[in-house]
Amino acid sequence: MSENTETARCLIIGSGPAGYTAAIYAARADLKPVMYQGMQPGGQLTITTEVENFPGYPKGITGPEMMEEFKEQAERFGTQVRGGVVTEVDFSKRPFTAKADDGRTIVAESVIIATGASAKWLGLESEKKFMGMGVSGCATCDGFFYRGQDVAIVGGGDTAAEEATYLAKLCRKVYMVHRRSELRASKAMQHKVLNTPNIEMIWDSAPEEVLGDESGVTGLRVRNVKTGEARDLALMGFFVAIGHKPNTDIFTGQVELDDQAYIKTKPGTTQTSIDGVFACGDVQDHHYRQAVTAAGTGCMAAIEAERFLGA
Ligand code: NDP
Numbered sequence: 001m002s003e004n005t006e007t008a009r010c011l012i013i014g015s016g017p018a019g020y021t022a023a024i025y026a027a028r029a030d031l032k033p034v035m036y037q038g039m040q041p042g043g044q045l046t047i048t049t050e051v052e053n054f055p056g057y058p059k060g061i062t063g064p065e066m067m068e069e070f071k072e073q074a075e076r077f078g079t080q081v082r083g084g085v086v087t088e089v090d091f092s093k094r095p096f097t098a099k100a101d102d103g104r105t106i107v108a109e110s111v112i113i114a115t116g117a118s119a120k121w122l123g124l125e126s127e128k129k130f131m132g133m134g135v136s137g138c139a140t141c142d143g144f145f146y147r148g149q150d151v152a153i154v155g156g157g158d159t160a161a162e163e164a165t166y167l168a169k170l171c172r173k174v175y176m177v178h179r180r181s182e183l184r185a186s187k188a189m190q191h192k193v194l195n196t197p198n199i200e201m202i203w204d205s206a207p208e209e210v211l212g213d214e215s216g217v218t219g220l221r222v223r224n225v226k227t228g229e230a231r232d233l234a235l236m237g238f239f240v241a242i243g244h245k246p247n248t249d250i251f252t253g254q255v256e257l258d259d260q261a262y263i264k265t266k267p268g269t270t271q272t273s274i275d276g277v278f279a280c281g282d283v284q285d286h287h288y289r290q291a292v293t294a295a296g297t298g299c300m301a302a303i304e305a306e307r308f309l310g311a
Helices: 017-028 043-047 063-076 125-129 139-146 158-170 187-194 291-310
Strands: 005-013 034-036 080-082 086-090 096-100 105-113 117-119 150-154 173-177 199-202 205-213 216-224 230-234 237-240 244-246 277-279
Touching: 005 017, 005 086, 005 096, 005 291, 017 043, 017 063, 017 105, 017 291, 043 063, 043 117, 063 080, 105 291, 125 205, 139 150, 139 158, 139 237, 150 158, 150 205, 150 230, 158 173, 158 187, 158 199, 173 205, 173 216, 187 199, 205 230, 216 237, 277 291
Parallel strands: 005 034, 005 105, 034 080, 105 277, 150 173, 150 237, 173 199
Antiparallel strands: 086 096, 096 105, 117 244, 205 216, 216 230
């Protein structure tokens, strides 16, 4: 074995709530987990502001602080947390191998994938500038901060439709900006959106610029793609709901993925198509996508890995 090759009983790839929870359980079960944190240590929570819906934090906590606490708890029981990225895996035979960008090759008896998903963004300069200051990728997480205010959401799929109706219960007015004149969302969701009085559809339009000042977002400039006409909407929150992309590029051809490239797991478990490889959190869940559900599946993955190794 070369000096850059090492063995691990349990390799955890990814460091959001799913990865850290898996690490806490795996470390306490004496699996001596090695974790590669990935491109965005702490995951999607590190780009949100306040987290108020994770049990145990009655006063709320910021996403980055919460992820630091998860990390501390995982390290307390002996998880080796490494700030690198796994770039390649081979699950074709056991033990599995993974190469990381620190030059190491890990030969692992079990692998827990917790690489999450990334929200797709429009790519506007102003969207980046006001991220966490009025621009959000999650209405369930951040909608509460805009109670009684006017907000906009962009997208025409089920997520945008669901989030628009959620926001409509909290906010005074919700502008739903969609680039076509027909929603992609299911008929039931379309019906809901179109029959909610405080949702105003802005059809055939694309957000052009998020307007704001040092206090955060103050408006959104949208342009009608058919007429070329621009309109400025006064609002305080702008939600982007144009889909998510699971972070599964390196797993293509290694484990079974569904038609949207999420990892397939056996219902009620975190077991992937390969024995000994488990997946937890958003990389295998496009439905709930909450920190607490990700943490729950992280716990399941570690328990299943422990049972697999003990078998
Ligand atoms: P989708 O891919 O279904 O929809 C994305 C939406 O964003 C589309 O309306 C698309 O427009 C629009 N869009 C994409 N890129 C841009 C862009 N650059 N600028 C402006 N608009 C853009 O993603 P969802 O997250 O909504 O849903 C993902 C999957 O999850 C779907 O299969 C959905 O059915 C499912 N889901 C199911 C739910 C449920 O059953 N309760 C809840 C949430 C999701 P266009 O339509 O023009 O392509």
